[in-house]
Amino acid sequence: MSIVLYDLCGADDRRFSPYCWRVKMALAHKGLPFETRPVPFRQIRDICDGAQTSVPVIEDDGRIVRDSFDIAVYLETTYPELPSLFGGAAGLGLSRFVDKWSVLEINATLVRMIVADIHGVLQPDDEPYFRETREKRFGARLEEVQEGREERLETLRAKLEPARQTLARQPYLSGITPLFADFILFGTLQWARIASPLQILADDDPIRPWFEGCLDLYGGIGRSAAAAA
Amino acid sequence: MSIVLYDLCGADDRRFSPYCWRVKMALAHKGLPFETRPVPFRQIRDICDGAQTSVPVIEDDGRIVRDSFDIAVYLETTYPELPSLFGGAAGLGLSRFVDKWSVLEINATLVRMIVADIHGVLQPDDEPYFRETREKRFGARLEEVQEGREERLETLRAKLEPARQTLARQPYLSGITPLFADFILFGTLQWARIASPLQILADDDPIRPWFEGCLDLYGGIGRSAAAAA
Structure with missing residues (x-):
């Protein structure tokens, strides 16, 4: 199953969040299949478990991870066989x-x-x-x-x-x-x-x-x- | 043979150079035997080959290396079997x-x-x-x-x-x-x-x-x- 990334969006589906971009690049670097779900600010409260207050958030096979740095660490730990994000x-x-x-x-x-x-x-x-x-x-x-x-x-x-x-x-x-x-x-x-x-x-x-x-x-x-x- | 570090010194043999301290810590981290030779500013021109204009400078079995970062890279490359200074x-x-x-x-x-x-x-x-x-x-x-x-x-x-x-x-x-x-x-x-x-x-x-x-x-x-x- 693809990883889902909740990705901040503006008008015309503009995806401008610097922290979401970090995660998109990290997922692409790992070669992990992912789909983004656009979320405007006012709908962040509605995603996942309703406990999220900011994006990026990813859902990976039921696991919810927030915060761009923590997501990168999660991806590195969970998929150590894929290209490294940190080099050690x-x-x-x-x-x-x-x-x-x-x-x-x-x-x-x-x-x-x-x-x-x-x-x-x-x-x-x-x-x-x-x-x-x-x-x-x-x-x-x-x-x-x-x-x-x-x-x-x-x-x-x-x-x-x-x-x-x-x-x-x-x-x-x-x-x-x-x-x-x-x-x-x-x-x-x-x-x-x-x-x-x-x-x-x-x-x-x-x-x-x-x-x-x-x-x-x-x-x-x-x-x-x-x-x- | 011990590595020689030319180490900036002041009065009362005070060794205050931030860049020399980087190298002392790097040498100690690698566990390499070294001796320091105190050099006041005015004598930097007299060390090694007479072509040096700043310290730290190290001499390692005839090789002269200057600049604290370059010295660290040199030590890492030359002594890869000793504890790493960079972790990759x-x-x-x-x-x-x-x-x-x-x-x-x-x-x-x-x-x-x-x-x-x-x-x-x-x-x-x-x-x-x-x-x-x-x-x-x-x-x-x-x-x-x-x-x-x-x-x-x-x-x-x-x-x-x-x-x-x-x-x-x-x-x-x-x-x-x-x-x-x-x-x-x-x-x-x-x-x-x-x-x-x-x-x-x-x-x-x-x-x-x-x-x-x-x-x-x-x-x-x-x-x-x-x-x-």
């Missing part, structure tokens, strides 16, 4: 560091630059929930949070410097092949690509060829999602 | 990311908080070179660069958050055992510990038990270096 215990440990760095340094900065754009790609019935929770979180209207983002691009790009310098020395964050740590940063950039017209990476950013390469992995599942106009 | 190719790749993060985010912030203290622990004959090069780099007198550092402590501690949250989930950055990625951040904190009385980590910082544990590794070679008064 050290790779797993250090991938967790990349996860924390990505969430704290990159996603937290980026969301303030695209949050009104994200609102703009939601299903209309999701808009009130999203606006209310995010405006409470940021203490300002979404449009104000995003305002002046062009001036913050340099800050975001500077925060990406550790990844940039790493990719100047080796093809992937994980070294010579793409593994889950790559999917972490890929998910972040794919989130922006799908939800926002803002160009995060400069044309000549060395991170760009790595990202383009990731879009083409596994039959191009990343690239098959349309970029924001 | 993914661990090596991701350790490079930790290296870039540490240098760009942590060391670059920290040095501006302890640079006058470092000057204070040098051999007197090293002081003019250090002052001149660092004041040129920072565009201000060392004392001015360091001034007001207490107000910058929160910024530095916030930058450590990815490591903090990782260590809240697992004993080491590298997962379940300490590997080179741990020695990278250890070297940074050991640098501050030896050169400066400034307390980088709050008393209740969860990074602290990890650091204390690292000080005790391999017979306590880290702890055997006296902390700044």
Whole structure:
């Protein structure tokens, strides 16, 4: 039986969640058959056992696993004979560091630059929930949070410097092949690509060829999602 | 024959270099016999083949290797039968990311908080070179660069958050055992510990038990270096 991934969706079936992208790439990397079930924010409470509050969530032969990192660890443990997501215990440990760095340094900065754009790609019935929770979180209207983002691009790009310098020395964050740590940063950039017209990476950013390469992995599942106009 | 490590030294044979500490920990982790040769800044040009401009440098049976990360890779490649520093190719790749993060985010912030203290622990004959090069780099007198550092402590501690949250989930950055990625951040904190009385980590910082544990590794070679008064 195929693994089911509950995948956040917006209007026009846009799948923009950075954390769901991590999992799609992980499933594809393992070569596991999976189907995605689109879920708008307001229906997350209705999936699986009714106890879920965020996606991604996977169902695998009756087992329910949530949280993108925990899902990756679950897949690695459950399917050790399939291509590894971590390349061993050290790779797993250090991938967790990349996860924390990505969430704290990159996603937290980026969301303030695209949050009104994200609102703009939601299903209309999701808009009130999203606006209310995010405006409470940021203490300002979404449009104000995003305002002046062009001036913050340099800050975001500077925060990406550790990844940039790493990719100047080796093809992937994980070294010579793409593994889950790559999917972490890929998910972040794919989130922006799908939800926002803002160009995060400069044309000549060395991170760009790595990202383009990731879009083409596994039959191009990343690239098959349309970029924001 | 023992490996020789050229190890930066200050007055009273203080060994404070973060990059030399990475290598000492790496050599100890591999269980390789080594001796250190103390080198003040002004004598780096005299070591080995006269072509070296920074330390750490190791000499291993006639081979000269420089740069802490390259030395770790060299040791891993040359002594694959000894305990691994990376835990495989993914661990090596991701350790490079930790290296870039540490240098760009942590060391670059920290040095501006302890640079006058470092000057204070040098051999007197090293002081003019250090002052001149660092004041040129920072565009201000060392004392001015360091001034007001207490107000910058929160910024530095916030930058450590990815490591903090990782260590809240697992004993080491590298997962379940300490590997080179741990020695990278250890070297940074050991640098501050030896050169400066400034307390980088709050008393209740969860990074602290990890650091204390690292000080005790391999017979306590880290702890055997006296902390700044």
